[in-house]
Amino acid sequence: xxxxxxxxxxxxxxxxxxxxxxxxxxxxxxxxxxxxxxxxxxxxxxxxxxxxxxxxxxxxxxxxxxxxxxxxxxxxxxxxxxxxxxxxxxxxxxxxxxxxxxxxxxxxxxxxxxxxxxxxxxxxxxxxxxxxxxxxxxxxxxxxxxxxxxxxxxxxxxxxxxxxxxxxxxxxxxxxxxxxxxxxxxxxxxxxxxxxxxxxxxxxxxxxxxxxxxxxxxxxxxxxxxxxxxxxxxxxxxxxxxxxxxxxxxxxxxxxxxxxxxxxxxxxxxxxxxxxxxxxxxxxxxxxxxxxxxxxxxxxxxxxx
Numbered sequence: 001x002x003x004x005x006x007x008x009x010x011x012x013x014x015x016x017x018x019x020x021x022x023x024x025x026x027x028x029x030x031x032x033x034x035x036x037x038x039x040x041x042x043x044x045x046x047x048x049x050x051x052x053x054x055x056x057x058x059x060x061x062x063x064x065x066x067x068x069x070x071x072x073x074x075x076x077x078x079x080x081x082x083x084x085x086x087x088x089x090x091x092x093x094x095x096x097x098x099x100x101x102x103x104x105x106x107x108x109x110x111x112x113x114x115x116x117x118x119x120x121x122x123x124x125x126x127x128x129x130x131x132x133x134x135x136x137x138x139x140x141x142x143x144x145x146x147x148x149x150x151x152x153x154x155x156x157x158x159x160x161x162x163x164x165x166x167x168x169x170x171x172x173x174x175x176x177x178x179x180x181x182x183x184x185x186x187x188x189x190x191x192x193x194x195x196x197x198x199x200x201x202x203x204x205x206x207x208x209x210x211x212x213x214x215x216x217x218x219x220x221x222x223x224x225x226x227x228x229x230x231x232x233x234x235x236x237x238x239x240x241x242x243x244x245x246x247x248x249x250x251x252x253x254x255x256x257x258x259x260x261x262x263x264x265x266x267x268x269x270x271x272x273x274x275x276x277x278x279x280x281x282x283x284x285x286x287x288x289x290x291x292x293x294x295x296x297x298x299x300x301x302x303x304x305x
Contacts, residue, residue, distance in 0.1 A: 028075045028119040028159075028198060028223075041070030045298040046268055049200075049226065049247065050074040051123065051279040055098045059109045061283055063116050065290050067300040073290055076119045076198070076224075078162050079103075080279075082152075083127035086173050090141060091131035093124060093148040103156045110157065119159035121198050122152065126168025130175030133165050134182050134206040142185035143193075150193040160198025160223070161190065165205025178206035184218040191221040200224040203236035216240030226277040231256045233264050235273065244274035251278045251293070258289050265296035 028047055050062045065073035079102055085094045095103065099122075102109050110120050126132040136142035149161050163186070170177050190199050201211070203225050211219065219240025226247035227234050235248035248271065249264035256264075261278075268276050276297055287304040294302045 041067075043067055043069065043071040043298045043300065046247075046274050046276040047075045047224070048073065048294075048297065049076045049078065049224070049275060049277040050281045051078045051080045051277075052281050053080050054102045055096070057281065057283045059102050059120070060112060062281060063113045063118060064304050065287065065302050066305055067294055067298060067302055069300050071298075071300075072116055072118055073294050073302040074118060074278075074281075076121060076159075076200075077113055078121045078123050078200075081123035081125050081164065084124055084129075084131045084133070084145075084168065085127050086129040086131040086175055088173075091136070091145045093145070093152060094127070103152075106156055114157070114159070119198055121160040121162045121200065122149075122156075122158055123162040123164055123202070124149065125164035125166050125202075128167055128169045128172070130169055130172040132168025132170060132178075132205075132207075133163050133186055134168070134178035134210065135170050135176045136182040136185055137176050137179070139181075139185045139189075142182060143189040146186055146189035146193050149190060153194060153197060158197075160194070160200065162200045162202060163187075163207070164202040165207035166202075168205075170206070178210070180210050180213075183207040183210050184214050187218055187221050198223045200226070201236070201238070202226065202228050203238070204228040208236070211238045212236075214239060224275050226250060226275060230279060231260055231264075233267055242274075243272060246273055247275035247277040248273050249276055251276075252280045253278050253286060253289060254280045254282055258292055261289070262292050262296055265293045269296060 052059045062074050062077040082099055083094045085092050199222050216239040219238040222241055224245050225236040227250040230250045230252035233248050235246045249268050251261045285304040287302050291302040
């Protein structure tokens with residue numbers, strides 16, 4: 001993971017979840033109890049996503065936001081981010097020290113969230129070395145990288161992976177250019193190797209273009225996809241992935257104006273999208289901002305504990 005490079009995207013631009021589209025796909029429906037035995041702590045509305053820049057902030061902070069009825073404000077926490085490096089012959093999954101520390105400290109950073117019913121995924125993206133999710137030259141190469149992801153998910157008890165096609169700099173170090181099949185190979189291999197785990201897609205880059213014209217069979221193996229441009233509202237178009245699995249809204253909690261975020265939450269509910277994606281949840285109490293969103297999404301205020 002690098003510094004908060006997604007801030008450049010900001011400058012550039014801004015119902016319960018249904019059953020899985022395929023039996024092997026996972027889901028993180030927003031109906032979890034806030035604590036064991038709290039059966040009434042439920043909510044109805046979009047699945048809420050919270051990316052955390054763990055270079056700067058603690059993943060565990062996601063679990064400190066609770067709705068007035070007792071349910072979690074956020075349903076999926078995403079560790080941003082592991083990198084895809086190039087070792088001279090293939091793509092390799094690499095964690096910087098802050099990502100590795102988050103994984104190593106699963107007892108305080110990951111398991112407490114999962115105990116509350118919050119899913120935890122690991123984001124993976126390029127690292128300016130020419131390797132990424134859009135340029136695997138063969139199905140075997142994609143399967144090899146999927147195996148690396150699956151091993152990490154298993155080792156640290158994670159709930160899934162988030163795929164992000166940014167910062168790869170395809171072509172450097174003699175790496176191949178993107179191709180149409182790469183992302184489909186990867187998603188297919190991940191679904192086969194991680195049945196029941198979440199696979200989400202940050203809808204950007206050459207992989208996005210490939211998925212938009214792929215078969216519905218590939219899209220149905222994804223759990224979620226979302227708009228990557230913070231402060232804006234535009235749903236991904238991926239065959240096989242219905243609006244119950246999409247976030248048209250994209251909110252950077254530290255950089256999207258609260259009024260804009262509220263408007264995006266209102267539109268999400270009105271249009272029936274099943275996911276609401278936020279990025280950059282900071283440390284400290286941001287309950288006024290988060291509560292403004294949850295009031296629209298779930299009809300409940302949020303508190304920070």
